[in-house]
Amino acid sequence: MRTSQFHLVTRKETPQDAEIISHQLMIRAGMIRKLGAGLYTWSPLGYRVLRKVEQIIREEMNASGALEMLMPAVQPKELWQETGRIEDFGGQLLAMTDRAEREYFFGPTHEEVITEFVRDEVTSYKQLPINFYQIQTKFRDEIRPRFGVMRSREFIMKDAYSFHLSAESLEETYRLMETTYTTILARMGLHFRCVLADSGAIGGSGSQEFHVLADSGEDAIMYSDSGEYAANIEKCEAVSLIADRAVPTAELSEVATPGKKTIEDVAEFLKIDQKQMVKTLLVAGIDGPVALVVRGDHHLSEVKAAHLPEVATPLCFLEEQEVRKLVGCDVGSIGVKDLNCPIIVDLTVANMSDFVCGANKEGHHLTGVNWQRDAEFTQQVDIREAQEGDPSPDGKGTLKQARGIEVGHIFQLGDKYSKAMNAVVLNDKGQAQALQMGCYGMGVSRLVAAAIEQNHDDNGIIWPAALAPFQVALLPMNYQKSVQVKKTTDELYQKLTDIGVDVILDDRKVRPGFMLSDFELLGIPHQVIIGDRSLDEGHVEYRHRKKMDKQKIEHAKIADFLQQQLSL
RNA sequence: CGGGGUAUAGCGCAGCCUGGUAGCGCAACUGCUUUGGGAGCAGUGGGUCGGGAGUUCGAAUCUCUCUACCCCGACCA
Structure with missing residues (x-):
């Protein structure tokens, strides 16, 4: 891609209404623009990143055996009456009416829709277990949307729903999703933690959240400094700090x-x-x-x-x-x-x-x-919040606290929805049996913000390799005038494009300083600076967005060098 | 939903108190110069001053009202 053929609109000034760094940088880099409260347009640049996140999730979900599908975003109200969740979700549901006065909700989640689908489609235990997923736009009418796409009202989510004959089978898929989520977040190069969680309005027995660790995170998570235990503070068990009650010594x-x-x-x-x-x-x-x-x-x-x-x-x-x-x-x-x-x-x-x-x-x-x-x-009963310094509930070590951004949540729902909606299959004895169900959500758009929250410096975004909108930026100095620079840059661009590298060539007629700081803001991992000064000595300069020190690379070897860097 | 605030060019803001031809910086566009760290000079375009009503000879400015947005809180996968 050449910048002249692309759409880049960056801003030097931080937007006045953006509170957290990821929101500021996404606006400044021109990834998103606000349409209304909690509503954002993704520009071609931002959408590239969103697509990378989607694709990693898709690949790993497919690898786990889950099947991608697509459900309607608009859901009939009757469906929600079957499970009685209208009250649970309350004002978060965006309601609408069609010309015939039929009532609908814009889907905040799809347990009802998938269960409706499955109760007609899945009739035999032989079809189980099965795991369906989709990547789709949701709407939740948050009381207070904030932080850009971190907590928006309309957002993109990957939601998966698995169905089973037994609790054991559910447990198995649930564990598989736990490892799948771990793989997904690791591929994105994020620091994260899986924690025990409260299941909120979704319901069910067990649930775990995946948190990307960042100081700006809205959730507090507690973890043992020497054991495996980790939990959202909402769920974290708070043990008694006094072993035995002492006998009274004081007068009332x-x-x-x-x-x-x-x-x-x-x-x-x-x-x-x-x-x-x-x-x-x-x-x-x-x-x-x-x-x-x-x-x-x-x-x-x-x-x-x-x-x-x-x-x-x-x-x-x-x-x-x-x-x-x-x-x-x-x-x-x-x-x-x-x-x-x-x-x-x-x-x-x-x-x-x-x-x-x-x-x-x-x-x-x-x-x-x-x-x-x-x-x-x-x-x-345990009714207090655990706090730093408490003994860990598993008996190993003491609790520490960290802030996290919830990017994934997996649940073992059991038969909550299948019972309410009468989703049954015949087992091997020919008897009707309620389905066991699990559900697994991942915030696609939120992940983009979370990744920035964790990877930035004073000059802008530092994309993890897997999420960067472009892998390589070619930054020619005086591309418009210098024949040598133009020729070298064009050849390198062609070569990299031919071998399938995601490369952007900045052919805008802008001054060097402007170009360099623009690409620092955009956070492209590998940057090649091509100018007469170094070409005269037979080399070009390479810098990695994270390290920022410039390395002289022999002109003839730069393509190989980049390939090597990209495969690291 | 409660409390606080804001609304003037694409972005950031001044002007309002004390009513009288709508401004500044950045961005955009044109030209010339410049070309290894967000350039300089000259010029150009762009606003029913959030909407409506009122007061007034005259309203961005005063009054009323509606709306949108932001912050704090409760809520929250």
Whole structure:
């Protein structure tokens, strides 16, 4: 490709509305342009990268035995009524109506569509297991789209759905997808981590997420510093930090803590460690309010809390007035003694003794509180967020925290959808049996942003070899005037093109500095600078976008040299 | 959906307070010079000042209203 035949529109200035580096660089390099909130046009340049991502995914999915297909993006509402997921997805569903007032959703995911397809198409256990996938545009009406294509409303996703007769077979394909995802991300040259995850609105039993590691990631992931354990913080098991409950040594007493409402304030006022305190949070339950108690220095995991059968979903904290009505004080003085509602405590809290909590009396706290003697809890369960320094749940090492961008999520759905939609096959005894199902998503457009987030410097993008829009850039100095430069460049261009190298020749009439910094921004991995100055000495210059130091290569050997670099 | 903000040329912004011929930088286009690190000079084109209504002799500017977008929060594969 020659730049004169291509469409390159780069910008020197960072766009005002782009917050994170990948968004800024994608706009500056001219890969994407915004059409509306969470809606982006992919330019020919950006689309090249998107296609590379797609192609790697496609090749590896095919290699795993999955079958590519294509489903409609527009889905009849009735389909969603069958599984009752309209409420689960809520406002994220983009609804529309046709001329006959029939209602549709623009597909945010395709469990219903594939299950509908499979229940008619797959009737015998002999057709199993089978794994279908597609690469397609989805729409999720995010409350707040942001960060460019990182969290857009319309986006491209690879979604795969597998069907099985048994849970064992599902498990097998699930593991196969885990290794396939690992291969895909490794081929893209990304640093990533597979972690245990919460399955959210998709549902099912087990699920794992694949995170590309980057400080700008929206998710926190916890991992053991010396074991295999890794989990999204939402899912990360938080073990009890106190092995056995000590016998009470302190007397129960009430102290005045005027105006001290936060754990921090009270701990400072009483000159005690926050670890000696407990935090009592009142939330709406299925049947009246429920108290959730975590240690003073811990955070409630809202995801874990929302999963408790006693707690209403979505999680909803009681309003100031409701609290006052129930316990007769403000939020800052709630405690566990004589609290008139079920009390669910975190595992660590259950083993605490001589602790401090609110007195359920405005401006007062209780010290020397002990379970059994002074208060009772209803149940103990893991409801706090794990934090750095906690022992790893698998007993090996301690937990560390990192930020990640979720680019893939695999689920073992079991029979959730097949039961709801009556998707059955006949087994070898001729009996109808509900299908076991797995689903495997990968954010194609998000991966492009994630790759940049992880691979850039002050001058622009540094594409991993597998994702670069072009492998080689030929950068002639004074191409328009110098016969020698033009001839050398054209010959090299022809040679590389002939052997199938993805090469771009910058034949624009621009000054050298402009050209060089443009290609730094674009991040083309291999760059060859061709100018009279070096040609007169019989060589051209080569630089790799990552290392940036210029290497003199004998003119006659550059094609071979490049081939060698490309195969590394 | 709650809170905060913005809307003027392709991009970044000034002008608004105090109403009176719509400007600057970058980008684009033409010409000349320059050609190994985002060039210089000269010139050109491009705007119903987000939409609507009102006040006024006169509105980018004041008032009302609608819309879009951005940020924070809750939500989230």
